[in-house]
Amino acid sequence: MFLSKTFGYALRGVLYVAYIDKEGRKVQLDEMAEKLKVPRHFLAKIMKLMVKEGIMQSTKGPYGGFSLNEHTLKTKLIQLVRITEGVEQFNTCVLSLRKCNSQNPCPLHQQMLELRDAMLAEFSAKTLDDLLNSDDPDFIKSIATA
Amino acid sequence: MFLSKTFGYALRGVLYVAYIDKEGRKVQLDEMAEKLKVPRHFLAKIMKLMVKEGIMQSTKGPYGGFSLNEHTLKTKLIQLVRITEGVEQFNTCVLSLRKCNSQNPCPLHQQMLELRDAMLAEFSAKTLDDLLNSDDPDFIKSIATA
DNA sequence: TTTATAAAAGACCTATACGTCCTTTATTGA
DNA sequence: TCAATAAAGGACGTATAGGTCTTTTATAAA
Numbered sequence A, B: 001m002f003l004s005k006t007f008g009y010a011l012r013g014v015l016y017v018a019y020i021d022k023e024g025r026k027v028q029l030d031e032m033a034e035k036l037k038v039p040r041h042f043l044a045k046i047m048k049l050m051v052k053e054g055i056m057q058s059t060k061g062p063y064g065g066f067s068l069n070e071h072t073l074k075t076k077l078i079q080l081v082r083i084t085e086g087v088e089q090f091n092t093c094v095l096s097l098r099k100c101n102s103q104n105p106c107p108l109h110q111q112m113l114e115l116r117d118a119m120l121a122e123f124s125a126k127t128l129d130d131l132l133n134s135d136d137p138d139f140i141k142s143i144a145t146a
Numbered sequence C: 001t002t003t004a005t006a007a008a009a010g011a012c013c014t015a016t017a018c019g020t021c022c023t024t025t026a027t028t029g030a
Numbered sequence D: 001t002c003a004a005t006a007a008a009g010g011a012c013g014t015a016t017a018g019g020t021c022t023t024t025t026a027t028a029a030a
Helices: A005-021 A029-036 A040-052 A077-085 A087-091 A109-125 A128-132 A139-143 B005-021 B029-036 B040-052 B077-085 B087-091 B109-125 B128-132 B139-143
Strands: A057-059 A065-067 B057-059 B065-067
Touching: A005 A029, A005 A040, A005 A065, A005 A077, A005 A128, A005 A139, A029 A040, A029 A065, A040 A057, A040 A077, A077 A087, A077 A109, A087 A109, A109 B109, B005 B029, B005 B040, B005 B065, B005 B077, B005 B128, B005 B139, B029 B040, B029 B065, B040 B057, B040 B077, B077 B087, B077 B109, B087 B109
Parallel strands: none
Antiparallel strands: A057 A065, B057 B065
């Protein structure tokens, strides 16, 4: 239910890079995969996608790795959802009725609309920077699994 | 995102049966699949499951079909979720962190908790009967797709 | 007791999310 | 210019949700 693993990995990945970036260094896939306990090659695919979408940066070769760019911290969660699974999902009926809308609402339309709007609002407002500024001394631990 | 097709088909299926039951007749798969625009054999699988779980009734042979039993209308939406996809999903972290909890919350823990609790409350309170008593003259249309 | 009807059972197929692996390209320093 | 490093590219494999098909079992009426 709710969001895909891809989204979760993407968010944790970019947050990790942002966190380490404050120490002034880049991050390599090997380190990320190990620290976040995420399948390395799968993470590679997701990071590549985020770079392609312009929300972060990468350089190849020795001393290369992933780092922030001017957009990263301003990126909204909803953009990450769009990149990893497409936002249309926020607008589809719980009962997969194509013609469900306020004129012809399914029996769950109203309740779901409220919840979805709340979630959409949350994800549209919150940026990666917001999540990073939680002042949590255990921030890294909070995005790792083990 | 959110709920599976199986859940949607299950809900619409049982609501259709309940609605027709008021006319004092049973419903066959062929009719349901056609009216609800749902794959017939897939729906069969789902209806069978609901019968096995005891939330409705079926009889084979001529004049057979699906009908309500004493539990049907009292069934809560959350039970339908449990039957079709398992409720553990309501408790898993958006970032798929196994160790995400109030002591060690992921960056999205609090917001997601609230949304999920709202949804859980909604689904735990609402029964099929509640949905049926919407006094919608177009009720059948509202659960059909075409 | 035979025939028609309708669900139950279960084998099978398909698409997609999730995950792995290998090769290529870019970058660095010796 | 060579060797090492690290991401990019893309083929491939696996598990599961979603969907189809055929056979079996139960029931009703003639």
